[in-house]
Amino acid sequence: MSPAKPLPQYLVQRYHGWRATTFSENHSWYRRLAEEGQRPRAMVISCCDSRVHVTSIFGAEQGEFFIHRNIANLVPPYEPDGNQHGTSAAVEYAVTALRVAHIIVMGHSKCGGVQGCFDMCTGNAPELNEKTSFVGRWMDLLLPGFERLDPAADDASRVSQLELEAVRTSLDNLMSFPFVKDAVEKDRLSLHGLHNDIAEGSLRMLDPKTDEFVAV
Incomplete structure (x- = not known):
């Protein structure tokens, strides 16, 4: 049944x-x-968070975006090990089959996944350290980003920094995919990093020259 x-x-x-x-x-x-x-011009990798509504933010219609959502908008590194990889499969399909011109990684404020990673790393979420925690093992992808946080900042500021590190981490990992790297180097594909503040409705983008997020 x-x-x-x-x-x-x-x-x-x-x-x-x-x-x-x-x-x-x-x-x-x-x-x-x-x-x-479908002939989408862009792929958007965003968080599963129900408050993040990519099509509304950009006023997009059906068929415009190829959208993949996961916890904390993370992209794993290229690791063809025979296991099942939903995010990696979506990236491969977008680049090699749909031949999108843009991949946009969009993080957001008050991200539960990022908060969970921060709590796990600071010893406040021991359940996420369990091997059986799917969320915890997924958030292991963001551990390098946690190591880059300013230790002198307060916790709230560090969590906000970690949201931006999630975007940077995903962009770096995207370039580990040979077909992504090849498309970028041939100027057939461009990568973009964004951060949406849910309460303010603001959008910032990662400036490749300064590696800082600036207002769109």
Whole structure:
């Protein structure tokens, strides 16, 4: 017997509302997307956090972005070891099959994953150090970023710094993928780092010349 249950009624109602309005008014566009396939110009790697809404921030329509979401918008290093790698597979597909022109890594404020990494590293989340913790082992990717934090800063500032380090770490790891590195060097692909402040609605980008985040 399947563990699946019927969809909650509020989601059923929302679906019918969407189909009667947005879908109905743009039916030809959806049909075109279905028949011609996707041709996104950019891949966005963002956090699973429900407060991060990439398409709304950029006013994007269906078919514009190839979006991959995970805890703390992290990209692992290139490690073809025979295991299953969802993020690495998404990057490979975006670059080699869809041939996107841009990969955008977007971090955000008050990131629970980043906070968890900070707590784990400072001894305040021992459960994340357990080998059985999927979140903890995923956040191990950010340990080099934690080591780069200013030890003289207060905890709140260090957590904010770690959010930016998550973006830097992902960009560095992206360049460890041979097909990404090749596309970047041939000027067919560009990488971008962003940070969104949820409360303020602000967006900062990583300046490659200064390695600092500046207002967009």
